[in-house]
Amino acid sequence: xxxxxxxxxxxxxxxxxxxxxxxxxxxxxxxxxxxxxxxxxxxxxxxxxxxxxxxxxxxxxxxxxxxxxxxxxxxxxxxxxxxxxxxxxxxxxxxxxxxxxxxxxxxxxxxxxxxxxxxxxxxxxxxxxxxxxxxxxxxxxxxxxxxxxxxxxxxxxxxxxxxxxxxxxxxxxxxxxxxxxxxxxxxxxxxxxxxxxxxxxxxxxxxxxxxxxxxxxxxxxxxxxxxxxxxxxxxxxxxxxxxx
Numbered sequence: 001x002x003x004x005x006x007x008x009x010x011x012x013x014x015x016x017x018x019x020x021x022x023x024x025x026x027x028x029x030x031x032x033x034x035x036x037x038x039x040x041x042x043x044x045x046x047x048x049x050x051x052x053x054x055x056x057x058x059x060x061x062x063x064x065x066x067x068x069x070x071x072x073x074x075x076x077x078x079x080x081x082x083x084x085x086x087x088x089x090x091x092x093x094x095x096x097x098x099x100x101x102x103x104x105x106x107x108x109x110x111x112x113x114x115x116x117x118x119x120x121x122x123x124x125x126x127x128x129x130x131x132x133x134x135x136x137x138x139x140x141x142x143x144x145x146x147x148x149x150x151x152x153x154x155x156x157x158x159x160x161x162x163x164x165x166x167x168x169x170x171x172x173x174x175x176x177x178x179x180x181x182x183x184x185x186x187x188x189x190x191x192x193x194x195x196x197x198x199x200x201x202x203x204x205x206x207x208x209x210x211x212x213x214x215x216x217x218x219x220x221x222x223x224x225x226x227x228x229x230x231x232x233x234x235x236x237x238x239x240x241x242x243x244x
Contacts, residue, residue: 120166136177
């Protein structure tokens with residue numbers, strides 16, 4: 001073996017050891033902030049939860065070679081994203097569905113903030129949070145998490161969410177392009193349509209709803225949310241994680 005080849009192999013070995021010692025498979029902590037989809041999961045307006053959503057079409061137990069299932073879910077089930085077509089007919093007709101949502105927006109640095117308890121998210125509340133300019137993604141942890149609303153089968157219309165003045169203040173005074181919340185809607189129940197209209201009108205803000213922030217402390221993370229590329233869908237369940 002010549003000297004140059006030996007040096008190359010030694011360098012490769014050192015490089016490999018360096019990668020392994022620094023955690024080749026990642027040493028960061030991953031938090032799954034997606035709620036499990038179960039028959040008990042609350043759905044918007046329902047008293048009995050999601051109910052059966054998955055069925056076996058073929059079963060090994062019944063003599064088939066494989067287990068094959070099919071499922072049926074609403075586009076806004078559990079942890080999910082909203083597309084602009086959710087609240088705007090013109091965007092529905094123009095094809096602005098979940099497949100058009102920006103991956104740049106859905107993935108990247110994110111700030112998790114604690115919202116003052118017993119308050120909807122108004123302009124006043126947002127001012128008090130002092131979210132700096134340059135922050136593009138924020139997940140709002142609210143009383144919904146304390147009340148464990150996503151773990152209760154019956155829908156709770158008194159959940160905490162954005163009031164329309166809060167949504168307008170965010171649009172006018174921050175650089176936030178991803179808004180996440182810990183119940184089935186980012187908007188307070190009484191302000192559902194006006195708040196969504198404000199957020200989705202310019203197609204610049206992505207809404208992630210139904211997040212599981214149970215064990216998440218306020219602070220800086222990296223978020224990854226990846227909805228399915230479902231053409232025509234006004235929303236879609238999504239898997240979301242935080243990396244610390």
